[in-house]
Amino acid sequence: MMQYVLKRVLWMGPLLIGISLISFLIMHLAPGDITTTEASFNPKTSQESIQKLRKLYHLDEPVMVQYGYWLKRMVKLDFGNSFASHQRPVFWQTKDAQGNVTKGLIQEALPITLIISFISMMLSIIISVPLGVIAARKHKKWQDNAITIFIFLGFSIPTFWLSLLLMYWLGVIHHLVPISGIHSINYDSLGAVDRIYDTTSHLFLPIVIPSLTGLAGLTLFIKNGMLDVLHQDYITTALAKGLAESTVIYKHALRNALLPLVTILGLSIPGLIGGSVISETLFAIPGMGKLFYTAVLMRDFPVIMGILTIGSALTLVGNLLADIAYAWADPRVRRGVAG
């Protein structure tokens, strides 16, 4: 088992380099760079100034040389500075000679996105597990149909449309929740309890909406898992032994049905840090999705590469964790790996 994990970890190095090289090349295939997007169409900008800027950012050199520079910095875990955002560090804060701390772009955006997507995912799980179990137990009855329709609706409704409608209905008409942002303007003058209330109410829609739309996949997985398990012999045996139905369902069946969920959760780790461009733009949340989107539009190469690298590293770790967790949860897999 240890050997297996070690091998997987060692493989991640070359994989990451491959991923970063491909990302770097694709990024440079897109037309334009920071000097064409920034101040791009202002007749006051001269061609010499643009050339000077390109030179300063090494954009005039061949792509492979630029990749070399980037890799050299990455070896020291230095993600570099943004081209666009006044040279702010991409990843973590730096301190200048006067002791002024400049926070990193990812450092600021990541916690916000993590909190939102984590709670949103927890919410999805909390709702989808009982829904999936009910749908499986009442298979092809009206409860199952109702759940399927509900899931189908949640899955098909465009997020931005639902968001705008709820913003209008709950925010403008009823004044129940704030419309956008993560704090009120007067946040700093509030007491501790009011602050929690303020943040929670700001995050209410951004958390609830993706969890509603994300329910579909999870519920179907659990429902199908349950259906599979419920037809197994050991369930029939357990029922025949005279165990209560709820014990059979929740103790014997559900635990086995939850196994695929482990894989899904592992695979969703990169999604947790990715954030959603649409919902973050709509709700004015300064998270990772928004950061990445702006960076792509501005051709802010260090930021794009920083996010892609962290994202792919986490994807690899997520896959590994999912496999390990799966082996831990399921003895059959464990034996397979060891053998």
Added chain:
Amino acid sequence: MRQCFLLLLFALAACSKPAPSTQLQLDSVYPSQSGGVLVDAMIAEPSGLIPMIAAESASSAIASHIFNSLLRYDKNLELEGDLAKSWDISKDQKTITFHLKPDLKWADGKPLTSADALFTWQLVTDEKTRTPYASDFKLVIKAEAPDPLTFRVNYAQPYAPALDSWSGLQVMPEHLLKGQDINTTSFARKPVGSNYYRLAEWKNGESLVLSANPLATQGVPKIDKLVTRIIPDPAAQFLELMADNIDVMNLDPIQYSRIVPARTELKQKIALYKELGNGYTYLGFNLKHAPFDDKRVRQAINYAIDKQELIDGVLLGLGEPIASPYKPGTRWVNPQLKPYPYDPAKARQLLKEAGFVDHDADGTLVKDGKPLAFEILLNQNKERITSAVLIQRRLKEIGIKVTIRQLEWASFLGRIKSSDFDVVILGWSLSLDPDQFSIWHSSQNHPGQFNFINYNNPKVDKLLEQGRLELNPDKRMKIYHEFSRLLLEDSPIVYLFEGYGLPAIHKRIRGIDNPAPPAGIGWNSQDWYIPEPLRRKEIAP
């Protein structure tokens, strides 16, 4: 347990907050008074607050509240002193001397002198400074500050756009920036300026708060605090305006003329304004490609396009046709010029003279066996796309086959800058200085330069050169009136329209000029005020 807690939090969040029920007396008259908070929104966050480095509109929008330039434009868009009390131009027009107002102070109390202006000039022309705007200032061969109130610049030859360039260069404090790397300095995130406001707080990705600067060089503004929220989505911004969470927003024509007027509760609390826009949209020909090298073809297309139809269809009537590349209402517009009227008969006749005939009556004009057909290139801009479709139909009526191609902005720019197009729909922003050398002069057509339509008229070249050398506004005006006339006659581009700026402002904000002067409603924002009874209760300043 945690799950229960989370659920509880959400239940709490869903609890009703009392709706603002105060029926404000929004239409009564109040005297001007100080205090209050104005909340507005921007779609993008500034990267830093040193505009010459940031080079983006979000940055200049905020920084213009914080910094002063030597000169500025008044409500009629004429130059006036800002930090400078007056300025002299030498006989040979090569030297400009600025006389600063006495006793100017930075927000931190240190004196603001001509040394700061000199330092700023050194900064912007420094090789290490990452700014795209250095070229105007590199023409200065000598700059000096002989005494604290005098700043003098010498040019190798007279350069008329110089005054405009000094109105765009915001003066930076030497005592805080000396020895710092301007490209990375933390000053960009905690600037100290000299204008009406100073930065009080900057919450990354959320908001910027400006508070009144008691030492402001131009006097203290009426409104105490300006809060600018970063709301990237225009639809969300509009919802915030409806919910009374922001006071100011620029509307699009549909919101302006359909949504707001249709809702009484919005009409009651929001005042709509109309100001001259900052740019115009045009259809430009690549003059190196046949048949656009033929003036008659260009004029024919100009006659065949119904500009009023575009304004009504694209802008819902909220725009103006133009006949010269200047802001309507300013002195640079030649009042004698009128846009080409919609006249398809004339268009057909001109095309016939140019040799385009429909031999087989299939509806397409042909010359030398080649049909008259071209592609309009544009970026993903809704107004431009709608315009292109309307133009396509009008040109089809006179026998021209048009296809439309949309590209993403960066790819689009690549094709434009290498002159790889037939016809393009694009916009120019209207600069306040009349000099448009870099757009129309025949020497400016190399890849990456701005005369990408390859316009070449020796007479126009000459006028553009003269205009740069003449600092006297009245003489300059004559030069540019003649330039506009030649340009309209040559028709290298078809002026489509100039859209209005459409600000919507909550009625609690008073003191706004209506109708807006040429400079727009914002020119006197320091005198805007919020009567005490109308202020937001929940925000203590």
